[in-house]
Each structure stands twice: as structure tokens, then as C-alpha cells.
Amino acid sequence: MLILSHSRAAQVAYQDLLRLHLDDRAADLVGSVEARTRNGRTYLYDRFRLGTEMKARYLGEDTPELRARLDRAAALKAEADTRKKSMARLARMLRAEGFITTDRDTGSLLGAFARAGLFRLGGTMIGTGAYALYQGELGVRFDTDELAQTGDIDFASFERLSVALDDRVEAQPNDILSALKFDPVPGVTDTQVWRWRQSHGTAMVEFLTPAFGDETVKALPALGVSAQALNYLNYLISDPIHAIALYRSGILVQVPRPEKYAIHKLIVADRRRDGPDQFKARKDRAQAEFLIDVLAQDRPDDLREAYEDALDRGPRWRQRIDATLARMPATAEVLRDLAHA
Known part of the structure; x- marks a missing residue:
């Protein structure tokens, strides 16, 4: 099989764009960093006061890279304007280098989900939508035949993580999907909705979660949705990575390795x-x-x-x-x- 690589300049530009988006997320730190340990893993939170209440916003699993960014949060916040211009320039460069872009409908959806915190709270994009984003991670060109899409956009998350985080999305996916003209598709034997169909097209959005036996529908409290449980999915979404969907100046998402x-x-x-x-x-x-x-x-x-x-x-x-x-x-x-x- 013939494998064509993107240019060295394009690969460097992608990594720079990814780094800037991660910096941008860390710059949103409002208060102080708090660490919480659950089931042997340490999670970091932004702890701040809102009126008379103390709030905690999930930031991510504790890693040296995230800690280093949070230590520089004030400087990153001050660099916001310069960073935005650099992100736009790098996105233009990637388009010129032949990177496959995300279509408007999918880009609008991913952008709304990202702003709501779906990826920050453990949501992972899977399926062909995620596959297309490996062009940047692996630095290779994808043939259009390889990216023939069914219109499905799939997201997955661990039920136990969703419960443990004690945080929720800032906007309900159901509301976002309704605003983007997606209609809920009730299950045949279950009233819990985990699929939405685009009213003016063929796209389908589905939420999934790992099963360890029976493949039932389960709640994902952090994401504010129900999800169809599937066996073997735990392997796929453990230890995911960040990626950039190339729409506007890029959207920071999470995909499987x-x-x-x-x-x-x-x-x-x-x-x-x-x-x-x-x-x-x-x-x-x-x-x-x-x-x-x-x-x-x-x-x-x-x-x-x-x-x-x-x-x-x-x-x-x-x-x-x-x-x-x-x-x-x-x-x-x-x-x-x-x-x-």
C-alpha cells in the first residue's frame, strides 16, 4: 500500500496548532488548582468562588504537561490575542497543505460540544470522524475513498468516569442538537434517548459507553446524556489523545489512540x-x-x-x-x- 506523508512543514504546523489549543484551554483557569484522587487516578479541578458558593470545574487527569500549562495560566491568558492570530494562520497553512477539513455541519456540532465541555469531561469522538483526524497525528494523507462517511458522528465515554468527575457540561447536548436541527430517535424498547438524526440530512449522532456484559442503555451524568453500552469499547477509549478538527481555527477534541x-x-x-x-x-x-x-x-x-x-x-x-x-x-x-x- 502506498502511503503518502504530509510535508514536514505541515506536520510541524499541526503540532503547533494542537499545542496552542491546549494552551488556550489552560488559560481559562479562574481560581486555584485542586487535586482529587479516585480509584488510583488523580484528577485536577479549577476551584473558585461564584457569589457565596465554591465551584469546582474539571480540568483533566493529572499529568506533568497539564500541570506545567496550569502553572503558566496567567501568562497564557495574557497571550490570548497573539495565540488566536497564530491559530488562524496555522489553520490556513494546513488547508493550503491539503489537510482534509471538517464540513460546516460537523464543525458547528463539534465546536458547540467543545464549548459545552463534552471533551473536557471525558467525551471521546470515535468512528470515521475520529479516523479522519489521524491525518495530523500520523502526518499522512488520506484518500477520499478511505473517508467515505455514513453520516454518523459517534461519541463515547466511561460511565464510571462520568459519575466520578462530579462536574457537568455547561450546555445540554440535547439542547445543542435541537438547535442544530437534530431530532431524538427513541429506542425500540427503551425511552432513554442516545441517538439523534439530522432533520435536513442523513447524519446521525450517537452516544456510546463500554459494556461489561449486557449491552444496555446507561446514563452519563457528566455529559448529560444516555448512552448505548457496547462490549470491547473500554479498550478503544482508554487513554485517549487530543486532536484538532480543522474547522475555522481548529477545534480541540479527544479521539482514541x-x-x-x-x-x-x-x-x-x-x-x-x-x-x-x-x-x-x-x-x-x-x-x-x-x-x-x-x-x-x-x-x-x-x-x-x-x-x-x-x-x-x-x-x-x-x-x-x-x-x-x-x-x-x-x-x-x-x-x-x-x-x-
Whole structure:
């Protein structure tokens, strides 16, 4: 498979744009930083007074990078005007370099969700929408056939994280979706809504969460939505990364790690192979093939770790992966060589 890279200048511009958006988020610090530990993980909050009440706004999981940015919050706030101009310039440069942009409807939706705090509070964009954003993370060009979209925009989050954060989105997704002309699609056997369909188009927005057994509908309190639980999703959305959707001056979102996305697609393709989503199964395999080819060359250790992690999760996981790889002999050989390297 021929893999074409973006220019070095474009890759540097993308990383600069991502850094500036992360700086922009840290510049919103209002009060003091408070650390809270739950289930062995430490989360950071912006603690400030609003009238007579003390408020706490979730900032993210504790990392040296986030701490360093928060330590510079005052300086970052003072640099806001300069940063905005730089972000606009870098976005123009990426468009000129051939980066695929986000369409207006999707960009408006992602922007509204980002402002409401959906990504800050653990929401992760998955599916083909996330796949398209790996052009910046991996520095490679995507063919239009690889990005043929079904119109679906999928978001996922952990139920336990949503409960533990003790914070909520600043605007309800249901209100945002209604304003953007999306109508709720009630479930057949459940009144909890986790899907919305665009009234003037074919786009569908879905909220998902990991299942550990029964695939039921669950509440995500932090995001203010219900979500369809799916098995294997916990693997995909653990330890996500930031990415930029190229709309206007860019939108900071959260997506799965590309190596986990690739291996997860092998699992999903097997689940879909005999059902009504057989077309999606073919696209799953194509996306997995492309990412595995790229990662085997540029990030073999990350890919090997993700592959071995999935195989170690039990016989059902191995059966799903092996069944898909039986249809993809070239990809199977790449992973075999990687495992024996």
C-alpha cells in the first residue's frame, strides 16, 4: 500500500496548532488548582468562588504537561490575542497543505460540544470522524475513498468516569442538537434517548459507553446524556489523545489512540460481518489495514503493544481478531512479523 506523508512543514504546523489549543484551554483557569484522587487516578479541578458558593470545574487527569500549562495560566491568558492570530494562520497553512477539513455541519456540532465541555469531561469522538483526524497525528494523507462517511458522528465515554468527575457540561447536548436541527430517535424498547438524526440530512449522532456484559442503555451524568453500552469499547477509549478538527481555527477534541483504533476495528468488523452493517464491516477492515500499515512502519512498538493487549484480554477477543485477519492475509502477516520482531 502506498502511503503518502504530509510535508514536514505541515506536520510541524499541526503540532503547533494542537499545542496552542491546549494552551488556550489552560488559560481559562479562574481560581486555584485542586487535586482529587479516585480509584488510583488523580484528577485536577479549577476551584473558585461564584457569589457565596465554591465551584469546582474539571480540568483533566493529572499529568506533568497539564500541570506545567496550569502553572503558566496567567501568562497564557495574557497571550490570548497573539495565540488566536497564530491559530488562524496555522489553520490556513494546513488547508493550503491539503489537510482534509471538517464540513460546516460537523464543525458547528463539534465546536458547540467543545464549548459545552463534552471533551473536557471525558467525551471521546470515535468512528470515521475520529479516523479522519489521524491525518495530523500520523502526518499522512488520506484518500477520499478511505473517508467515505455514513453520516454518523459517534461519541463515547466511561460511565464510571462520568459519575466520578462530579462536574457537568455547561450546555445540554440535547439542547445543542435541537438547535442544530437534530431530532431524538427513541429506542425500540427503551425511552432513554442516545441517538439523534439530522432533520435536513442523513447524519446521525450517537452516544456510546463500554459494556461489561449486557449491552444496555446507561446514563452519563457528566455529559448529560444516555448512552448505548457496547462490549470491547473500554479498550478503544482508554487513554485517549487530543486532536484538532480543522474547522475555522481548529477545534480541540479527544479521539482514541490510532493503534487502539486499528485493532478495535478488527474486532468490530467481525461483529458486523453477517448483519445489516456488512458495508460498514468492509470499511472497518479498510481503515484497520491502512492504520496498521502506517503504524507498523512509524510506531511499531505502539502497535505491537496494542495488539498484544487485545489478544491478552481473552479467547473471545482473539476469536474476533483472528476471524477478521483471516480475510486480510497481508495485514495478518504484518502483525505476525511485528509480534516476532
